[in-house]
Amino acid sequence: MNILYVSTLCSDVRFKKIFENSEIKPQQQSQKFHDLLSKGAAKSVKSVHVMSRPPINPTTNRSLKLLNNIEVNENITYQYLKIFYNPIFRHIHIFITGFINTLKWIFKNRGEERIIVCDILNLSISLSALFASKITGVKNVAIVTDIPSYMRNYNSGKRSFFKKITSSIYTKLSQYFVKKYDVYTILTYQMNDFINPNKKPYLVIEGMVDFxxxxxxxxxxxxxxxxxxxxxxxxxxxxxxxxxxxxxxxxxxxxxxxxxxxxxxxxxxxxxxxxxxxxxxxxxxxxxxxxxxxxxxxxxxxxxxxxxxxxxxxxxxxxxxxxxxxxxxxxxxxxxxxxxxxxxxxxxxxxxxxxxxxxxxxxxxxxxxxxxxxxxxxxxxxxxxNKNNIIQANKIINLTTKKEYLI
The missing domain is CATH 3.40.50.2000 (Glycogen Phosphorylase B;)
Structure with a gap:
């Protein structure tokens, strides 16, 4: 099996460089969660290809080099999409390049078992992969670590009018498209009724630890x-x-x-x-x-x-x-x-x-x-x-391949 992992995940070395040089530090908990899950999956599958929208805010981190390259670390390949300063063009570019690169990955791995794993909180890049998977019939898995509307309320604070508008649009789009995935990985049982009203296969994993x-x-x-x-x-x-x-x-x-x-x-x-x-x-x-x-x-x-x-x-x-x-x-x-x-x-x-x-x-x-x-x-x-990253990743792989509920 080959996995396309769509998120903001970076290699350990690349994330450390971004963290050290960022004025506003990227979220370490998100990096750690997806890093553990991808490395856990890499122990059981042929290859993991990470398509990443790097956790860089170009408006506050202009000194950082904007990425557009590939990095290989053992059984995981990291592909970083280029980020532009203009916020509107940035998301459009990520969606288009993400869509094209997903199709390339699907075509490259034709004839083999494939799944696409998406961090749904990163909307533009996850949507590009979702659209490509729907067109080609490749199974997709939504990783839901937070509900966008609750995350928006929890993170409420002083925001500009533009930020409030874009945040509202992001929340509505996320709530609509999160219902379109084939399989769901969620943190609590209560999440399921909220994001999976169509009762598709789902898996509850509270999180994971490093083996x-x-x-x-x-x-x-x-x-x-x-x-x-x-x-x-x-x-x-x-x-x-x-x-x-x-x-x-x-x-x-x-x-x-x-x-x-x-x-x-x-x-x-x-x-x-x-x-x-x-x-x-x-x-x-x-x-x-x-x-x-x-x-x-x-x-x-x-x-x-x-x-x-x-x-x-x-x-x-x-x-x-x-x-x-x-x-x-x-x-x-x-x-x-x-x-x-x-x-x-x-x-x-x-x-x-x-x-x-x-x-x-x-x-x-x-x-x-x-x-x-x-x-x-x-x-x-x-x-x-019971909860190490290899075990948790295998639960997701088993769920997608056996086409059944695993709770």
Whole structure:
């Protein structure tokens, strides 16, 4: 089997270069998700060809070279489409070149089993591949990691009139065309009714972890001496960050620390909290490799995303999977999109009030460190054995080839 993978995915080397030279950093969680899935698939198929609209914003990153080349890394070929500065021409060009290149790939691999995998959140390039697959009859798979309308509301903030208009158009087009795919890969069961009303074959995978993390150890001897609580991700009030910080400030523990990584609307507020409580430290946006290394050395990883928000039914935070595979215990809210099978392996905020969160943090930090470490190790074993990227990719391949539901 040959796979055409359509997204913003880059090779590790290329993404690192883009990240280091970008004024506005590209989303690392998206890169990691699609990187893991493509590499997992490459273990089981003849070839994976990535057709990428690189994660470059040309209006704010004019110093970056705009790409139009091919890169080969083991069993994966990366083809980068050229990006133009003009936003309208940029999307038209991506659609046309994406359509042509998809047809070329289909023709080149005629006579062999082929599937086209599309990240539906990248509309112009995924539509080009969708149209080409419909014309030629090649099966297509939609990877749905977010629902556009909820993502738009979650990311709401100060935007120009032009941005609001284009965002509205993007949302409507995405909602229409997402129903046109043959097979769906989604993060939660609740997503299915929303994006798959025609009841086509679908697969629920909450996310995936890197199989290679089985080689990485997490030892109590390598932990920081302080009791460090770490959060890495979107710094938004809707993500529960303010409540987490205020709960931590109420914590009567001089040895406790709260380390925050990421970007978002609360950055300035967090810097003010730093001044109020010297146990709080903000690190900004750093490479994911750095995040992963730090996760191994802290006491507790936390995700305070409120469980009563509507959008949480349609998401499973990728950070939860990354947290779990680190081997450091994770404390999270009981998100409605999280299957009950995870509850055995995570610590939960049963009371999501500020006072309730403070009590939970206090109880956990007072517990035996060996028991905490054991909890983290069990979580790591669970996701490596059941949710690693090779297993998850094979589920998608099996679903498309057997033409049946796999849940």
């Amino acid at each position: 290679n993390m089985c080689k990485v150890s997490n030892s109590l001897y390598d932990k920081y001496k302080e009791q460090i609580i770490m959060y890495a991700g979107s710094l938004k009030e809707k993500a529960g960050i303010r409540k987490l910080i205020e709960a931590f400030i109420m914590l009567n523990n001089d040895n406790a620390r709260l380390w925050l990584y990421g970007s978002g609307e609360m950055e300035d507020d967090i810097k003010e909290y730093e001044k109020r409580d010297n146990r709080i430290k903000y690190f900004g946006v750093v490479p994911n490799d750095t995040i992963v290394k730090e996760q191994l050395k802290v006491t507790l990883l936390v995700n305070p995303r409120p469980s009563d928000e509507e959008f949480t039914k349609y998401s499973f935070p990728s950070k939860n999977m990354e947290y779990m595979v680190s081997g450091t215990p994770i404390l999270t809210t009981p998100l409605p999109g999280m299957p009950k099978e995870y509850y055995e392996y995570v610590l939960l905020f049963h009371d999501e009030s500020t006072e309730g969160m403070t009590k939970t943090l206090d109880d956990i930090l007072k517990s035996d460190e060996k028991d905490l470490h054991k909890k983290g190790k069990l979580a790591k074993s669970f996701v490596l054995e």
